[in-house]
Amino acid sequence: MAAAVSALGGLGDVGDGGSSGSEDEAQPSAAAAAAAAAQKREERLRKFRELHLKRNEARKLNHQEVVEEDKRLKLPPNWEAKKARLEWELKVEEKKKECAARGEDYERVKLLEISAEDAERWERKKKRKNPDLGFSDYAAAQLRQYQRLTRQIKPDLEQYEKLKEQYGEALYPTSDSLLHGTHVPDKEGIDRMVADLEKQIEKREKYSRRRPYNDDADIDYINERNAKFNKKAERFYGKYTAEIKQNLERGTAV
Secondary structure (H helix, E strand, O other), rough: OOOOOOOOHHHHHHHHHHHHHHHHHHHHHHHHHHHHHHHHHHHHHHHHHHHHHHHHHHHHHHHHHHHHHHHHHOOOOOOOHHHHHHEEEEEEEHHHHHHHHOOOOHHHHHHHHHHHHHHHHHHHHHHHHOOOOOOOOOOHHHHHHHHHHHHHOOOOOOHHEEEEEEHHHHHHOOOOOOOOOOOOOOOHHHHHHHHHHHHHHHHHHOOOOOOOOOOOOOOOOOOOHHHHHHHHHHHHHHHHHHHHHHHHHHOOOO
């Protein structure tokens, strides 16, 4: 009986030793898992901070772009062209000062810097600066006439000074000014206007020729308006309907 008790005690000791070994192995694995979880958490927090910084940077850049776009929208529509023109004028003034300091002629220096191809292109551009492209619409004709008349205007500085002394500040009207009927043109101005109108009438008579009527042409209209419509239709679709029209005239249309 004693031998059996001792044998059971030995088995108990063996069992206790096995459980303690498994616990010792579980402790390092748990610590490694906790360390891995902490590292993963730190990695996620680092990525979150990076995304947060990028979001703030993008928000700042978007705000700057919105401010710049608002400034551009408030500028005149031709601001870029004006800005380029002013920059070019400043460069020209600087070159003129440099040439004057060296005792050189700016126009001669400028011509020396221009290539033959650029000179020919500018000459062609000058020739076609205001070409007569024919009638397109009444607005274009009116603009062309206005540009022609304004180029002919020669300011009379003496008359301007006289009017300035006569009217004073009233010569520069505002929204509250009432000058209608107060200005009386002189005889020279009236003669100049009459001469210009006579030139316009003479030029208009050369171009307002009515096209002659062709008695031999086919009558395919019922009135003047219908004739104009048929001419337009023939001009745009005549080449596509020529065969159909010939078949109808011959009576061989299907």
